Amino acid sequence: MTHIPPLSPRPLRHLSHVRRRVLTAAQLRGQGVTGADVNERCRPGGPWQRILPGVFLLHPGPSTAEERVHAALLYAARSNAPAPARAVHIPVQPGAEDPHAAQPYADALITGLAALALHGFTSAAPLLSLDTIDVLVPRMRRLRSTGCVRIVRTPSLPAPAFVTGVPVAAVPRALADAVAELTDAGAVHQLLTEAVRDGYCEPASVVKELTAARLLGRPHVMGAVDSLKAEGRAIAETHLYRMVHEHGLPDPVWNVDLRLPGGPHLGGLDAYWPEQAVAVELDIRTPRQDKDAVWAEYARKREYLERLGITVVHITPRKLRAAMEQQAAVVRTALMASNDRDPAAHVVVLPR
Structure with a gap:
């Protein structure tokens, strides 16, 4: 049988890295392995097997999950350039990554x-x-x-x-x-x-x-x-509770509706501090909704509440999760600034 040059100083069968166990026909040709050599080794009972068109598993028996994923990527990649012809001369230390082992998945x-x-x-x-x-x-x-x-x-x-x-x-x-x-x-x-x-x-x-x-x-x-x-x-509500308690904010009233005394409904809020007239509203819009229409409704409610002297802080779930401390600082600043504002209009706070 034609001698097949190893991909490193160690015999091919001793290499355990998945990128050595699964190779394309192009990569094998780059190592001097001919199509006839591949066919011979992939015969029934042989040491290799074809796992996908043009992709070969260099051991008998079932493939591992890692090998299947690697083979799928190699099959679908735009190009699989053969390994450099001189790869055989590059020593590979035990446990080290072969510098030519990485394969493109273009x-x-x-x-x-x-x-x-x-x-x-x-x-x-x-x-x-x-x-x-x-x-x-x-x-x-x-x-x-x-x-x-x-x-x-x-x-x-x-x-x-x-x-x-x-x-x-x-x-x-x-x-x-x-x-x-x-x-x-x-x-x-x-x-x-x-x-x-x-x-x-x-x-x-x-x-x-x-x-x-x-x-x-x-x-x-x-x-x-x-x-x-x-x-x-x-x-998002759970994260909002955490923000209030873990960052030392005063307790608000949760999930409330605001109304003017004897007047119209002003809208629902996720958290409200009546003494400071500061509110938090979670922005949970989704792409299924008309963004412009939903945001216009948010803006109308916010503008109306702020005309009444109520500060509204909008927080997205993403910001609440990724930058909770920063969002807590925004709310804290709004609470502290209430002392410098004119008193807000009286509103009725109802459970939502």
């Missing part, structure tokens, strides 16, 4: 349930149990789904997130691609709830991706999104 991202599993979702099935791995590629790529790979096309490839070095779609996009293949309402609800509850993303970003994917017309998706909005509000 124009390919893991998405869908596989991406959610990599992000750490407990409600997503483990990678090894997935029949298919979704790979996101630009629409014009000439690729077809095959084996364990399902090709998902997009007009513009989003910027990747990296999980243990693997390029994956950000959580909102991965959710949309996963939901597109799911018909079980419970599974959709679990994924969306975990995304918001565990802080992977905001409800608005999820709804934006679902809207772009034209999935909101599906009844089981619409139901999950309605629950998602309620979940997002509950989480």
